[in-house]
Amino acid sequence: MTVNLTRIYTRTGDAGETHLGDMSRVPKTHPRIEAYGDIDELNSHLGVVLAMPDVPERFRPWLVRIQNDLFDLGADLSVPHDTDHKRKDRLRVAAEQVTWLEERCDEVNAELQPLRSFLLPGGSPATAQLHVARTIARRSERRALEVEGANPEVVKYLNRLSDLLFILARAANTAEEPLWQPGASR
Helix, strand or coil, rough: CCCCCCCCCCCCCCCEEEECCCCCEEEEECCHHHHHHHHHHHHHHHHHHHHHHCCCCCHHHHHHHHHHHHHHHHHHHHHCCCCCCCCCCCCEEEECHHHHHHHHHHHHCCCCCCCCCCCCCCCCCHHHHHCCCCCCCCHHHHHEEEEEEHHHHHHHHHHHHHHHHHHHHHCCCCCCCCCCCCCCCC
């Protein structure tokens, strides 16, 4: 699959509409656009994580793979399934991508101490940014649920991804884990 971008601005969206992957036009506020816009934001935050020096080297190739997968999710969401029944070559998120996330979750979580409380987002810089990415993954998941007829693997992927980002945040933390202390300020 080749993408050829010859011109970045097209003026076709100046009236508040955009093309989907099947070339139909929808408002830029359409749930499908909102969903893959949030996924794009998530991808950008993962780029910030990768720019941080305190991210464990072991996680870097995983995060790059996830960034690529997030483009797959956007491509999947950009084409309604009901208009796609004749195209077998469309890029769709597959169960194997979700399984890969689950395997990474299990691998890293097995190395961590059990949690004694909920965590406050924070810790080292990379950890804090991974928590930001985790919350955007959760929002992306909620947005994807609003997309009528979306591939269920997209929602599963985002759900597992938010779990993995939480686990990676814990594993990347070089500071003490900031634990929630219920009612501590009463």
